[in-house]
Amino acid sequence: NAGVTQTPKFRILKIGQSMTLQCAQDMNHNYMYWYRQDPGMGLKLIYYSVGAGITDKGEVPNGYNVSRSTTEDFPLRLELAAPSQTSVYFCASSYSAFPDRGLQETQYFGPGTRLLVL
Amino acid sequence: RKEVEQDPGPFNVPEGATVAFNCTYSNSASQSFFWYRQDCRKEPKLLMSVYSSGNEDGRFTAQLNRASQYISLLIRDSKLSDSATYLCVVNSGTYKYIFGTGTRLKVLA
Numbered sequence: 013n014a015g016v017t018q019t020p021k022f023r024i025l026k027i028g029q030s031m032t033l034q035c036a037q038d039m040n041h042n043y044m045y046w047y048r049q050d051p052g053m054g055l056k057l058i059y060y061s062v063g064a065g066i067t068d069k070g071e072v073p074n075g076y077n078v079s080r081s082t083t084e085d086f087p088l089r090l091e092l093a094a095p096s097q098t099s100v101y102f103c104a105s106s107y108s109a110f111p112d113r114g115l116q117e118t119q120y121f122g123p124g125t126r127l128l129v130l
Numbered sequence: 131r132k133e134v135e136q137d138p139g140p141f142n143v144p145e146g147a148t149v150a151f152n153c154t155y156s157n158s159a160s161q162s163f164f165w166y167r168q169d170c171r172k173e174p175k176l177l178m179s180v181y182s183s184g185n186e187d188g189r190f191t192a193q194l195n196r197a198s199q200y201i202s203l204l205i206r207d208s209k210l211s212d213s214a215t216y217l218c219v220v221n222s223g224t225y226k227y228i229f230g231t232g233t234r235l236k237v238l239a
Contacts, residue, residue, distance in 0.1 A: 043225060054134070054217070054229040055174070062225065070225075102173055118164065119219075119227060121173035 014038050018103050018122035025093040025129045033088040033125050035103030043106045044086040045070075045119070046078065048099040055102065061086055093129045101125045131156050134220050136230035144238050147208050151233045153218030154200045162221035163194055163201050167214045168232065174217055177203075208237045 019034045037044065042063050047055040057070030061080040075097060077089040086105075090097060103122040136153045143149045155163075163180035178185065180192040180201050191204040201220075205212055218230035 045225070045227075047229075052138075052231065054231045057225075057227075060225045068225075100171075118176050118179065121175070124171075124173050 016120050016122035018125050022126045029093050030091050035086045036084050037105040041105035041107045045104045046088045047102045050099050095129050098129045133228045134230040136218050136233050140234040142236045148206045150204045152200050152202050155220045157222050160220045160222045164219040165203050166217040169214050210237050213237045
């Protein structure tokens, strides 16, 4: 099991460029998440997905888009990169046997993508 | 008031010391509680879940106090390798995990 994998590890973008951050998990988890972590701050949820074909906004979704065509993959798209999107991005996954009851098991995180927008 | 609050530290302790961190949460309907460890420039990794009855894993003990809405982490016999940031995480149901900003621990030789 590779767990949660993310690519690339590091990227420099120019203002206005676009890119896709890749995330994959091989644990058959139904929930997947994208967070950003700024220095000295807690993780902020960007988008999440409860299963293939279902995504929803988190706390800080502006400037990002996601898709979930398969259980395994959850890419994050940045359109028109801005300096405010300079951050470390973590993808995570978890399993819920009873999603309608809101019970969650542990989240597992990928190694992160460091993004610098200049 | 923040949903999850932690003392940012840093806590500087000598090897072998016992150190404790607290974390308060504001949502009384919170259901699941976790302590994660995050090393510099790395991803958060689960240290332990926190159960209502309290739980222990080796040198680490976690407690939950629902009445006062806080969780705690006790580390006994601190090792140099325990130096990290400890994140308190509260789940309020479904997708919503709320992360504290973390408490930095530095164990000194």
